[in-house]
Amino acid sequence: MTHPTQRGVFITLEGIDGAGKTTQFEAVVGALRAAGRTVVATREPGGTPIGERIRALLLSEPMHYATEALLMFAARQEHVLSVIEPALLRGEVVVCDRFTDATLAYQGAGKGLPIDRLEALANWVHPGLAPDLTFLIDVPVELAAQRLRAQARIADRFERESAEFFARVRGHYLALAAAEPLRWVIVDGTRDLESVRDDLVHHMRKILQEPV
Ligand code: TMP
Numbered sequence: 001m002t003h004p005t006q007r008g009v010f011i012t013l014e015g016i017d018g019a020g021k022t023t024q025f026e027a028v029v030g031a032l033r034a035a036g037r038t039v040v041a042t043r044e045p046g047g048t049p050i051g052e053r054i055r056a057l058l059l060s061e062p063m064h065y066a067t068e069a070l071l072m073f074a075a076r077q078e079h080v081l082s083v084i085e086p087a088l089l090r091g092e093v094v095v096c097d098r099f100t101d102a103t104l105a106y107q108g109a110g111k112g113l114p115i116d117r118l119e120a121l122a123n124w125v126h127p128g129l130a131p132d133l134t135f136l137i138d139v140p141v142e143l144a145a146q147r148l149r150a151q152a153r154i155a156d157r158f159e160r161e162s163a164e165f166f167a168r169v170r171g172h173y174l175a176l177a178a179a180e181p182l183r184w185v186i187v188d189g190t191r192d193l194e195s196v197r198d199d200l201v202h203h204m205r206k207i208l209q210e211p212v
Helices: 021-034 049-060 065-089 100-110 115-125 141-150 163-179 193-208
Strands: 009-014 039-043 093-097 133-138 184-188
Touching: 009 021, 009 065, 009 100, 009 193, 021 039, 021 093, 021 133, 021 193, 039 065, 049 065, 065 093, 065 100, 065 115, 100 115, 100 163, 133 163, 133 193, 141 163, 163 184, 184 193
Parallel strands: 009 093, 009 133, 039 093, 133 184
Antiparallel strands: none
16 A cells, blocks of 8 residues: 555664575565565665665775775665655655664674764764664574575675674674664574564564555
8 A cells, every 4th residue: 555645664674694684585575565565675785876886895895894884874875865765755665674773783783883973874864764663583693604604605795704793793683672672573583484484474464554
């Protein structure tokens, strides 16, 4: 259902690398579309031509941590202004593979940048905009590492981080979820794909207040 005067719904998916988030992202988008929803399926970093070019740099080029954080927000600024906000204003459902919570977890907890600076950037780049619903696909660091090793492709710059790094990122995600339980849904990502997907669809039904 889209109604021109009704703001859309902003859903994000988060989790450490190897959590299975991208597979579930496709399931969530598919379920919404099958239910007749107009969905903008997008990702960060990326989601716009400039954002995708920034993503390519971020995933491949070594850089200072602050540069990395600023590039995340530069890509996000384009994304919010040209994709996310317009879609929400049209009353559509935006499903985004990662958003600012990823910056707090990866660049903040993972790389040690001050959280208050990252929050100040978030307030500049998207004042008043936060996801309505965030799924945390949660898996232990060892399982995520195992899944990454099983992938056919070469690991990117982020996927090559240490187990300690991912433990900090996971811990921060769990803390964010605990601090805002109405927005976050923690999904046990260790189970089979169908069970995880069923969980996600069940929770989406609640927020969209009609069958998905
Ligand atoms: P992806 O694997 O979900 O496509 O994301 C690419 C990588 O970018 C992933 O390792 C997490 C990282 N990332 C950050 O470090 N900070 C951010 O703000 C975002 C959006 C992603």
